Amino acid sequence: MDKSRLTTDALAKLPTDQFYQQLQTSQHGLSSQQAAALLTKVGPNTIQQTKSRSQLKAFLKNFTSLMALLLWVSGFIAMFTGMIELGIAIWAVNLINGCFSFWQEHAAQKATDSLKEMLPTYTHVIRDGATTQINATDLVPGDVFTIQAGNSISADARIMQATALQVDESALTGESLAVDKRAAYAKGDGKFAESNVVYAGTVAVNGTATAVALQTGMQTEFGQIATLTQHQKNTVSPLTAELDRLTRQISLIAILIGVIFFIAAIFFVHYPVAKSFVFALGMIVAFIPEGLLPTVTLSLAQGVTRMSKKHALVKELSSVETLGETTVICSDKTGTLTQNQMTINHVWLPDQIYKVSGQGYVNNGQLLYQQQPVDLTTAPDLALLLRVAALDNDTEIQPGKTPQAKPKIMGTPTEAAHLILAQKSGLDLKQLADRYPRVQELPFDSDRKRMTTIHTQPAGQPVIYVKGALDGILAISDTILEHGQRRPLTDADIQRINAANQHYAGEGLRSMAIATRAFDGQAGLPSDPADCTIENTEQHLTFVGLTVMADPPRPEIYDAVAKCHRANIRIIMVTGDSPLTAKSVATKIGITSDQARVITGDELAAMSATDLQAAVKGEVIFARVAPEQKYRIVQANQHNGEIVASTGDGVNDAPALKQADIGIAMGVTGTDVAKDAADMILTDDNFASIVAAIEEGRTVYSNLQKFLLYILNSNVPEAVPSVLFLFSRGLIPLPLTVMQILTVDLGTDMLPALGLGAEKSEPGVMDQPPRARNAHLLNKAIIWKAFGWYGLIASILSTVAYFFVNWLHGWPNVALAGSGDTYIMATTMTLAAIVFCQIAAAINCRTKVNSVFSVGLFSNHHVWWGIIFEVGLLAALMYIPVLQGLFNTTAIMGRDWLLLLSIPIPLVLIEEGRKAIVRQLNH
Structure with a gap:
């Protein structure tokens, strides 16, 4: 039989001799020759990328967008028709924008790239009958290797021998509790059970084992999920799609206008065809916002920078804006909504219940201790429970390398929680271990579900400490400790203990029982602790109490969830944890009500796409889901028209992260596969950072609309001079040249527009629902404001400036000049009037409805530096001889500057009046 046709489950069931035969190995491992041959056949034990990123392709994509292509064509036409300077200017802008976009995305990508370090560097294997250390990349199917606590597991493998082995599979399953593993086969509940x-990428947290590798590299479950992630197509971000749409709209308008003016120039003005074409090109240039792509790119880059300060690293610039559109967040529980850290929050004793706080124990609302340890001599039952929790324990907590670093847990999270419980009470763990030295251990196993240790007391008498699952310990207990005294365990006691346990379970908490036994040599107990066995020791126990624990929610999660609700963003929990725990956590932190529907992975597998799409419309929680099911949930929401953000940190989250409109990975606890699949990485693993990022995304979109309004409003005064020229049949010479139009689009407009991209959030941005999926950047309100309000006013003023100069030189008694000093002065004043109208527009565009004075007239320094720059650039064009000849400008006098400086003030006041009326109408 071909072993490749056997599933992992089938190999796990085979009798030992058939299993070794199937994999052509033995308990003594492979020979070096066999291993070398297999390595050549199956390849190295690494997670490979199916497609390597092409830097050339990443670079070139920045020059092939619709707007970029349009600019390439415009520049070529300009040079072809003799306007070399214009063509070079357009191409230069395209090159600068493309290079900047590549640099920004490359820098973000570089910050997130890392080696695949989830697999350990070395593995101890048995080769040629002897144990040897090899690089984990050289491990092959059939290799026999050893596992110890703290080891990352290098391959999918079957356990042949195990002692108290527990494995953290949260990277695959999302389950926060360590899983017991043994040599005997049992199917278990769910996948990876x-x-x-054991599976590659998981971690042994307790015990030891010998295992045989079943699959390595990309054939492991870890590798299969990575492959599934890599094969998914990258989706086009909503912003990219919207910019493409906007480009098509503007391009179509510009080209149609160009065609109309080309025909009109021939038939109305009787221009030659070549001259008419140049004239039409000027109109196209006037209506195409050449600065749109640079300003969008730079605005998004500013958003990336601001978000990085809020612990959110964005890999793709367009992801910034996508966050602002998010309507649904599909969130993992463990490590995302919770701390991925088991914490004991209650201690239940027969005569007392303690609530454990971050500082100590709270009894009836009174803090038993705060700065000083509790006096355990006044609470002997609690003192005994704490002693058992600390000593009946194989886990070690190593301090971090720095005071700020988190301590490292060498063992299981559950046992670590018991050590921390003892530390919180003020016990010195080392002194305690010295006073009560361990002399014997009966290790934990998944059949008994308990662990027993025997210690020597200070008086010299041995004592037995036991902790484990409640049902098993109650079954072997016959006494109970209450008020410091042992008495017989009654049925009423058992009912009371079980009721407490069920109450905590209903709240999604997990209980562990604590018991002891005096070493009295009675009831079959040997006199020598070395002779203790499970059979003669674990009986006639005294029940002490329960420790109650949970993986606690992150402290900041409550406010973050509340903000999401106010912003009409739904959160759907998608976890590998149990339904009871998932619902308890979701209800506690406010994601859902207790009426939410809980769908398990098995139920999800049986659901049709239509049923799933209907289910995700309501309050729903997904529990016990398999990796391949996560992105089905994302897809179902997307089919419902939602824009979906999916969060996660494990390998199991990667397909959903890739499928989502925006994938958000955890930077600290996240696996490399998850980070590679995500669009954004949270450097602090803080769910609240997602909300801050969403707020930033909404602000970025609002700012995009602000500078779109700002850029487009200058199109009207740029186009009106050509309209005057056309409809006067040439009697009114062109008040504005093509190079002067380009000066506004690419020069004076640029920095104020970027300043608008840095505008802070307006009040209430997170109290509004996400915008509709069919909403567009360029909407009727912006078109009306740009063309019918700002643009119209600027057109009137710039036209007045043109005729004012001609009036000073004898018009209308003297015909309008089409060349000479008067004409150059007139075009210069027309350009200057447009620039000063844009100064007012930059100030007015800072707010949509609120008064600019309410947010601070000078609060956005970027806008004011942009205004200073555009005035300086205008002055340079007027007074530097080389630029005068290139841009058809000349120096103006002091009275002309006074006229220009008087333009912005009334425009700002008029707009403030309009906004006040709008606010009043909306009130």
Whole structure:
């Protein structure tokens, strides 16, 4: 039989001799020759990328967008028709914008790239009958290797021998509790649940084992999920799609206008065809916002910078804006909504219940201790429970390398929680271990679900400490400790203990029982602790109490969830944890009400796409889901028209991260596969950072509309001079040249527009629902404001400036000049009037409805530096001889500057009046 045709489950079930035969190995491992041959056949034990990123392709994509292509064509036409300077200017802008976009995205990508370090560097294997250390990349199917606590597991493998082995599979399953593993096969509940199989990328947290590799590299479950992620197509971000649409709209308008003016120039003005074409090109240039792409790119880059300061690293610039559109967040529980850290929050004793706080124990609302340890001599039952929790324990907590670093847990999170519980009470763990030295241990196993240790007390008498699952410990207990005294355990006691346990379970908490036994040599107990066995020791126990624990929610999660609700953003929990725990956590932190529907992975597998799409419209929680099911949930929401953000940190989250409109990975606890699949990485693993990022995304979109309004409003005064020229049949010479139009689009407009991109959030940005999916950047309100309000006023003023200069030189008694000093002065004043109208527009565009004075007239320094720059650039064009000849400008006098400086003030006041009326009408 071909072993490749056997599933992992089938291999796990085979009798030992058939299993070794199937993999052509033995308990003594492979020979070096066999391993070398297999390595050549199956390849190295690494996670490979199916497609390597092409830097050339990434670079070139920045020059092939619709707007970029349009600018390439415009520049070529300009040079072809003799306007070399214009063509070079357009191409230069395209090159600068493309290079900047590539640099920004490359820098973000470089910050997130990392080696695939989830697999360990070395593995101890048995080769040629002897144990040897090899690089984990050289591990092959059939290799026999050893596992110890703290080891990352290098391959999918079947366990042949195990002692108290527990494995953290949260990277695959999302389950926060360590899983017991043993050599005997049992199917278990859900995927990855075979009792005698361990998986690559998981971590052994307790015990030891010997295992045989079943699959390595890309054939492991870890590798299969990575492959699934890599094969998914990258979706086009909503902003990219919207910019493409906007480009098509503007391009079509510009080209149609160009065609109309080309025909009109021939038939109305009787221009030659070549001259008419140049004239039409000027109109196209006037209506195409050449500065749109640079300003969008730079605005998004500013958003990336601001978000990085809020612990959100964005890999793709367009993802910034996508966040602002998010309507649904599909969030993992463990490590995302919770801290991925088991914490004991209650201690239940028969005569007392303690609530554990971050500082100590709270009894009836009174803090038993704050700065000083509690006096355990006044609470002997609690003192005994704490002693058992600390000593009946194989885990070690190593301090971080720095005071700020988190301590490292060498063992299981559950046992670590018990050590921390003892530390919170003020116990010195080392002194305690010295006073009560361990002399014997009966290790934990998944059949008994308990662990027993025997210690020597200060008086010299041994004592037995036991902790484990409640049902098993109650079954072997016959006494109970209450008020410091042991008495017989009654049925009423058992009912009371079980009721407490069920109450905590209903709240999504997990209980562990604590018990002891005096070493009295009675009831079959040997006199020598070395002779203790499970059979003669674990009986006639005294029940002490329960420790109650949970993986607590992040402290900041409550406010973050509340903000999402106010912003009409739904959160759907998608976890590998149990339904009871998932619902408890979701209800506690306010994601859903207790009426929410809980769908398990098995139920999801049986659901049709239509049923799933209907289910995700309501309050729903997904629990016990398999990796391949996560992105089905994302897809279902997307089919419903939602814009979906998916969060996660494990390998199991990667397909959903890739499928989502925006994938958000955890930077600290996240796996490399998850980070590679995500669009954004949270450097602090803080769910609240997602909300801050969403707020930033909404602000970025609002700012995009602000500078779109700002850029487009200058199109009207740029186009009106050509309209005057056309409809006067040439009697009114062109008040504005093509190079002067380009000066406004690419020069004076640029920095104020970027300043608008840095505008802070307006009040209430997170109290509004996400905009509709069919909403567009360029909407009727912006078109009306740009063309019918700002643009119209600027057109009137710039036209007045043109005729004012001619009036000073004898018009209308003297015909309008088409060349000479008067004409140059007139075009210069027309350009200057447009620039000063844009100064007013930059100030007015800072707010949509609120008064600019309410946000601070000078609060946005970027806008004011942009205004200073555009005035300086205008002055340079007027007074530097080389630029005068290139842009058809000349120096103006002091009275002309006074006229120009008087333009912005009334425009700002008029707009403030309009906004006040709008606010009043909306009130």
